Amino acid sequence: MEENVVKHAFEVTRAERNQSFGHQSLVLWFTGLSGSGKSTIANALEVFLVAKGYHAYILDGDNVRKGLNSNLSFSPEDRTENIRRIGEVANLMFDAGLIVLSAFVSPYKKDRAKIAEIVGEENFIEVFVNTPIEECERRDVKGLYAKARQGEILNFTGISAPYEAPVNALIEIDTTQQTIENCVEIIFSAIENKLKLNNE
Ligand code: ADP
Numbered sequence: 001m002e003e004n005v006v007k008h009a010f011e012v013t014r015a016e017r018n019q020s021f022g023h024q025s026l027v028l029w030f031t032g033l034s035g036s037g038k039s040t041i042a043n044a045l046e047v048f049l050v051a052k053g054y055h056a057y058i059l060d061g062d063n064v065r066k067g068l069n070s071n072l073s074f075s076p077e078d079r080t081e082n083i084r085r086i087g088e089v090a091n092l093m094f095d096a097g098l099i100v101l102s103a104f105v106s107p108y109k110k111d112r113a114k115i116a117e118i119v120g121e122e123n124f125i126e127v128f129v130n131t132p133i134e135e136c137e138r139r140d141v142k143g144l145y146a147k148a149r150q151g152e153i154l155n156f157t158g159i160s161a162p163y164e165a166p167v168n169a170l171i172e173i174d175t176t177q178q179t180i181e182n183c184v185e186i187i188f189s190a191i192e193n194k195l196k197l198n199n200e
Pocket of ligand 1: 032033035036037039040041103129139141178179180183
C-alpha cells in the first residue's frame with residue numbers, strides 16, 4: 001500500500017498557520033507515573049494559555065484511550081503502539097498550529113525519543129512529572145494502585161511494569177514540592193520564548 005501513497009503538496013504552511021494564530025506551535029510531552037499530576041498540570045496550563053489567547057489542546061487517556069486507541073491493551077507492544085499513534089496525532093496538531101499538551105505515562109524512553117524525532121527535537125518539550133511513587137500511591141486518584149497491589153491489574157507502571165525516567169527532560173517537576181500554580185509558572189517561563197513568532 002505505502003509505496004502508492006504519494007504526498008500532495010498542500011499550499012498553506014505551518015508557518016502561515018502560526019502567523020495566523022499569533023504564536024509558534026509546540027508539543028509538550030508530560031510523562032510520569034499514574035497520579036503524578038500530568039493531567040492536572042496540563043489542564044491548569046491549558047486554562048492559563050487559552051486565557052492568554054494561545055491555541056492549545058490536551059491529549060490524554062480520556063480522549064485517546066477511549067476512542068482512537070480503544071483497541072489497545074497495556075501490554076508492552078500495545079503501549080508502544082499507543083504512544084506511536086498519539087505521537088502522530090500530536091504531530092498533526094502541531095502542524096495545525098496548536099500547542100499540544102500530551103499527558104500519558106509513556107514509560108519507555110525509546111517511544112518518547114521517537115516522538116521527539118517525528119516532531120523535531122526543537123519542537124518537543126519533555127516535562128517529567130517526577131512525583132515519588134509513594135505519593136502517587138497515597139493519592140491513588142483512580143484506585144488503580146490498590147487494584148495493582150491486589151493483582152487485579154497487571155502491567156501497572158511502577159508496580160508490575162517498568163517506568164524509564166527521562167534523564168535530560170527540559171522540565172522536571174516534583175509536585176510534592178510545587179503547587180499547581182507554580183508548576184504552570186515553571187512550564188510557561190520555560191516555553192514563553194519558544195512560542196514567539198520568528199519575526200517578533
Ligand atoms: P496523572 O495524570 O499523572 O495520572 P492526575 O493529574 O490525574 O495524575 O492526578 C494527580 C493528583 O494529584 C490530582 O488529584 C491532583 O489534585 C493532585 N495534586 C496535588 N498537588 C498537585 C500538584 N502540585 N500538581 C499536580 N497535581 C497535584
